[in-house]
Amino acid sequence: MKKIIIANWKMNPQSAKEAERLFRAVAQGIRGVKNVDVIIAPPFVYLESLNAISYKLQVHFGAQDCFWEDRGAYTGEISPVTLKTLGVRYVIVGHSERRAHLGETDEMINKKIKAALKAGLIPVVCIGERERNHLEDTLLFLKGQLKKDFDGIKPSAAKKIIVAYEPIWAIGTGKAENSDDAQKIAVYIKRVLQELLNAKAALAIRIIYGGSVSAKNAASFVKGGVRGMEGLLVGGASLQADEFVKIVRSVALQK
Ligand code: PGA
Numbered sequence: 001m002k003k004i005i006i007a008n009w010k011m012n013p014q015s016a017k018e019a020e021r022l023f024r025a026v027a028q029g030i031r032g033v034k035n036v037d038v039i040i041a042p043p044f045v046y047l048e049s050l051n052a053i054s055y056k057l058q059v060h061f062g063a064q065d066c067f068w069e070d071r072g073a074y075t076g077e078i079s080p081v082t083l084k085t086l087g088v089r090y091v092i093v094g095h096s097e098r099r100a101h102l103g104e105t106d107e108m109i110n111k112k113i114k115a116a117l118k119a120g121l122i123p124v125v126c127i128g129e130r131e132r133n134h135l136e137d138t139l140l141f142l143k144g145q146l147k148k149d150f151d152g153i154k155p156s157a158a159k160k161i162i163v164a165y166e167p168i169w170a171i172g173t174g175k176a177e178n179s180d181d182a183q184k185i186a187v188y189i190k191r192v193l194q195e196l197l198n199a200k201a202a203l204a205i206r207i208i209y210g211g212s213v214s215a216k217n218a219a220s221f222v223k224g225g226v227r228g229m230e231g232l233l234v235g236g237a238s239l240q241a242d243e244f245v246k247i248v249r250s251v252a253l254q255k
Contacts (some may be wrong), residue, residue: 003222003251004162004231006039006062006124007238008092019046020053022241029041033252037231039090040238044078051087051128062090062124062147065098068111070119080112080119091116092233094126096102106148113149116159124233125149126210127189128166135181137240138167142185150196158201160206162208164233166172170211172236179220182209182229206230213237215246222254 007026013019019042030038041062042050051061067077083091093116094109098213109125118124127145129138142165153161165185177185186207194202209221210233221229232251237243 003036005036005248006041006233007235008235009042010235014045016046016049016171023050026244027059029241030248033248036252038107038248041092047086061088063088064089064092066116068114068115080116080121084119084121090122090124091123096128109149110151113240117160122160122165124162126164126166128168130168131171139188146192155197155201158197159204164208164210166210174212176212176217182221188227208233215243218247219250219254222251
């Protein structure tokens with residue numbers, strides 16, 4: 001199975017020109033890389049212009065959010081159907097920054113997952129605990145999030161869903177999760193998904209890691225094959241083309 005690496009640019013860069021420059025540098029740097037799917041999730045407003053220059057480049061596009069309705073009077077929101085028409089394949093839902101700053105709840109995230117699937121997008125569902133005291137507490141917390149986020153999701157949709165485990169304490173702090181715990185958590189998430197959906201569906205859902213991923217630690221998270229993390233969600237490091245290209249290339253070397 002191909003590994004997946006998603007660049008979450010968040011609210012950066014500030015101009016279309018800079019976005020284009022970063023995009024070209026990344027696309028150039030990952031040329032020839034075969035066994036990794038690279039997805040760039042820029043701010044919405046750059047999707048169209050970046051897509052226009054992506055011809056023949058080995059990148060896919062992701063969005064950082066979507067709304068749960070297809071159309072209508074929802075000022076400032078963006079429809080998953082519109083994203084699809086812009087060439088977007090993946091959509092991040094439930095990022096902890098949206099949960100924290102915009103009050104997104106698991107109920108809203110559940111509706112967004114369903115709307116994304118309906119529009120033919122692959123939702124990247126973010127879960128993660130605020131603090132780490134005991135691993136046991138973390139696992140229980142994640143189970144609670146998964147239960148709500150996956151409420152009413154059919155097992156047949158599983159292969160179209162990605163779960164991103166992003167411990168909040170690791171995001172943007174330079175303190176990444178240690179890769180052994182990350183592997184344990186990936187296995188645990190699969191087990192919960194098996195309970196919520198079924199065994200086949202749990203196997204089909206890819207689990208990726210996010211939180212202070214760098215060129216130094218990227219490979220360590222994806223070492224376990226299908227029993228471990230199957231990819232990465234990269235924030236800060238995805239804004240530096242050289243660093244991001246190193247991340248992609250180091251993951252490509254893993255079996
Ligand atoms: P970070 O962000 O890589 O800067 O920690 C990850 C994320 O928020 O998706």
